[in-house]
Amino acid sequence: MSALAIGGIGFAVLLFMLVIRIPIGVAMLAVGMVGFVVMTNVDALLNILKTQMFYQFLNYDLTVIPLFMLMGQFAAKARLSQDLFRATNTWIGHYRGGMAMAAIGGCAGFGAICGSSLATAATMGNVALPELRRHGYAGSLATGVLAAGGTLGILIPPSVVLIVAAIVVEANIETLFQAAFIPGLIAVAGYIIAISVVVRVWPDLGPAGMKTTAQEKLRAVVDIWPVIAIFILVIGGIYFGFFTPTEAASVGAVAMGIVAVVRGKMRLRGLTEAVMETAVSTAMIFLILFAANILNAFLGFTRLPMVLSEMMSGSGLSPMMILLLIMFIFIVLGMFMDSLSMILLFMPIFWPILMVLDFGMSVEDLKIWFSILTLMVVEMGLITPPVGLNVFVINSMAGNVSMRESFRGVMPFLISDFIRIGVLIAFPWLTLILPRLLK
Numbered sequence: 001m002s003a004l005a006i007g008g009i010g011f012a013v014l015l016f017m018l019v020i021r022i023p024i025g026v027a028m029l030a031v032g033m034v035g036f037v038v039m040t041n042v043d044a045l046l047n048i049l050k051t052q053m054f055y056q057f058l059n060y061d062l063t064v065i066p067l068f069m070l071m072g073q074f075a076a077k078a079r080l081s082q083d084l085f086r087a088t089n090t091w092i093g094h095y096r097g098g099m100a101m102a103a104i105g106g107c108a109g110f111g112a113i114c115g116s117s118l119a120t121a122a123t124m125g126n127v128a129l130p131e132l133r134r135h136g137y138a139g140s141l142a143t144g145v146l147a148a149g150g151t152l153g154i155l156i157p158p159s160v161v162l163i164v165a166a167i168v169v170e171a172n173i174e175t176l177f178q179a180a181f182i183p184g185l186i187a188v189a190g191y192i193i194a195i196s197v198v199v200r201v202w203p204d205l206g207p208a209g210m211k212t213t214a215q216e217k218l219r220a221v222v223d224i225w226p227v228i229a230i231f232i233l234v235i236g237g238i239y240f241g242f243f244t245p246t247e248a249a250s251v252g253a254v255a256m257g258i259v260a261v262v263r264g265k266m267r268l269r270g271l272t273e274a275v276m277e278t279a280v281s282t283a284m285i286f287l288i289l290f291a292a293n294i295l296n297a298f299l300g301f302t303r304l305p306m307v308l309s310e311m312m313s314g315s316g317l318s319p320m321m322i323l324l325l326i327m328f329i330f331i332v333l334g335m336f337m338d339s340l341s342m343i344l345l346f347m348p349i350f351w352p353i354l355m356v357l358d359f360g361m362s363v364e365d366l367k368i369w370f371s372i373l374t375l376m377v378v379e380m381g382l383i384t385p386p387v388g389l390n391v392f393v394i395n396s397m398a399g400n401v402s403m404r405e406s407f408r409g410v411m412p413f414l415i416s417d418f419i420r421i422g423v424l425i426a427f428p429w430l431t432l433i434l435p436r437l438l439k
Contacts, residue, residue, distance in 0.1 A: 003039065007302025010035040014295070014345075024341040025287035032294035039301040052293055057286065060246065061167060066282040067249030068158045071234075071256045072114035073274035078260035080227055081123045084109040085131070087220035090212045097199035097206035099135055100145045103128040104191045107149030108184070109224070111156045112231050113256065117339060117382055121150025121390045125397045138205040139401035141198065144409020147390040148191055151379035154339055156184040157235055158249065160285070161339050161378070165371045167289075168347045171364075173245045174238050178435040179368045181235075183376065183424060190416035198412050226259040239438055285340065292344035299349075309353040319357035320425075323370075326350045327377045327421070334381010338389060342378055350374075365432055372431045373424060380417045383410045 010031050017027035036045050056062075075081075088105035092098045106128060111120045125146045132142035154161040157177040166173045199206040212220075234252040237243035243251060260266035266274070299305055312322050329350075333342050351370065359366055382390040385407045395406040424430055 003302045004304060004307060006035065006038060007299055007304035010298060010302070011304065018337065018341075024338070024345075025284065025291045028288070028291035028295045028345065032291060032296075032298045035298035036294065036301070039298060048294070048297060052297075053290060056290060056293060059167075061163075061173060062286070062289075064158075064163055064173065064246045064249045065160055065285060066278055067246065067253050068160060068163070069281055070274065070278045071158075071230075071249065071253040072119065073278050074253065074256035074260045074266070075110065075113045075227075076119075076123055077266040077270045077274055078226075078256065078263055079265050080113070080224070080259075081106060081110045081127045083220075083223045084227060085124065085127050087224045089131075089209070090217050090220040093209035094211040096203065096208045097141075097195045099128075099132055099209055100137060100141055100195045100199075100206050101192045103132065103145050104149045104152075104188060104195070107146070108152050108156055108188045109227055109231075111150075111153035112158070112235070113227060113252070114153055117150050117153040117161075117379065117390060118393060120153030121147060121393050122397075124149060125394050129394070129397055133398075135209060136207050138405075138409075139398060140405040140409035141195075141205045142409070143391070143394045143398050143401050143406040144411075144413060145191075145195065147383050147388065147394045147406065147410050148413035150390045150394070151382050152184065152187060152191075154379055155180055155187060155375055157181065157238075158245070158252075159375075161343060162371075162375060163245070164285070164289070164340060165343050165347065165375060168343060169351050169367050169371055171367045171371060175368060175435045176371055177235065177238055177245065178438055179372050179431050180375070181239075181434055182430055183372055183420070186420055186423070186430070187376075187417075190420050191413055194412040194416040226256075226263075230255050230259070239434075241438075288340060288344055292348070295345075296348050305349045305352060308349060309356065312353050319354075319359050322357060323354065323359075323373075323425070326354070327373065330374060330377040331381050331384060334378050334384060334388075337381075339375075339378045339382065342381070343374070347374065361428065361432075365428070368435060369428045369431050373421065376417070376421055376424070380414065380421075383414060 014027055014031045018024060033045060036048065085102060085106035089099055089102035092101050095101065103124060107120055107124050110124060114120050128146060129142060153159070157180050159180070162176055162180055163173055166176045195206070230252055233255065234248045237251070238245055238248045330342060330346070333346065354366065354370055355363060382388055388410065391406050391410060395401060395403055
């Protein structure tokens with residue numbers, strides 16, 4: 001049997017294991033180890049296991065992952081999600097659909113200190129969903145807006161998935177954080193515009209709320225000053241070179257921990273829970289990272305990624321058509337897989353394909369542009385029928401809303417996503433301008 005056939009069988013077995021719900025880290029490690037032994041021998045596997053694990057986790061850049069995750073845990077313990085939703089609702093809730101827009105603002109704010117899509121969706125769902133339903137919002141819009149808003153967690157820096165993408169394509173984490181800022185703002189604006197259009201076409205879906213006084217608005221801003229201050233400290237410190245990402249994550253975690261304690265929302269038990277949840281999540285991510293490297297080593301022996309690269313580059317398709325095909329594949333995969341798994345499993349295959357194509361930009365710029373586009377299509381997969389993970393999370397919390405209604409509710413946001421991706425593909429400078437200005 002040829003090496004290429006062995007690689008194809010290994011990849012097919014991996015996809016089957018994912019379909020039957022074997023954890024992605026376990027599936028990649030099992031296929032990678034067995035495939036590596038088939039292509040070499042047991043001694044070679046033991047050698048790579050011994051050296052790969054040590055040198056991979058000796059990587060200083062990886063320390064940023066548990067630190068940002070700990071910051072997100074402290075934010076959850078401090079219940080800042082409630083304050084964020086309340087503050088944005090105080091300012092814009094009196095407009096038609098304003099509470100749904102406030103939910104998007106709350107998701108963006110919490111995503112900026114959490115970095116996880118599912119965590120953002122679940123946390124904001126607990127806070128905003130009861131309020132949206134109590135104020136007469138239709139189940140479709142209430143669940144759709146929170147499922148879509150949750151996707152902002154992996155795009156708006158700091159984002160764990162963005163960090164992993166930077167490691168996979170060997171990009172600078174700081175540069176990718178800078179590049180994601182403008183697309184993140186465009187995403188928030190696009191979702192708010194989508195809500196505005198929907199409630200004007202179907203006014204019954206989202207009523208207007210009560211107007212608030214200037215004093216109430218000021219008090220709401222005071223309530224969320226820790227989020228604003230820490231975001232400016234962490235992201236501003238990274239953007240302007242005061243901190244490395246790891247240093248910024250350390251400062252952010254300590255600052256958020258102090259806020260959680262001072263506000264009286266976290267005691268010793270809460271601290272222990274935050275640390276333990278961070279440890280469990282970090283261990284899961286590190287297992288997936290390690291398993292992905294073993295799997296990629298096996299696939300490297302089979303030459304499967306190289307053959308795919310040669311096939312696509314020699315297909316006669318233009319570079320832009322190949323990029324669009326890759327984006328489509330990511331959207332389809334996103335219906336069934338989580339974002340981190342997709343990034344680790346498929347970016348090492350697709351990036352070498354794009355790297356040899358002529359897009360009229362340097363490899364470094366292409367690396368940044370491709371990474372941000374990938375994150376956006378991955379987030380689309382989280383709300384795309386029939387298996388949008390975020391939609392399932394929010395729908396399970398809604399109780400009396402059917403899945404059909406929830407998927408109907410995310411359609412305006414999917415349209416917004418398609419428009420945003422089209423704009424950023426047509427105008428790459430929107431992604432590249434901020435890293436160039438801050439260079």
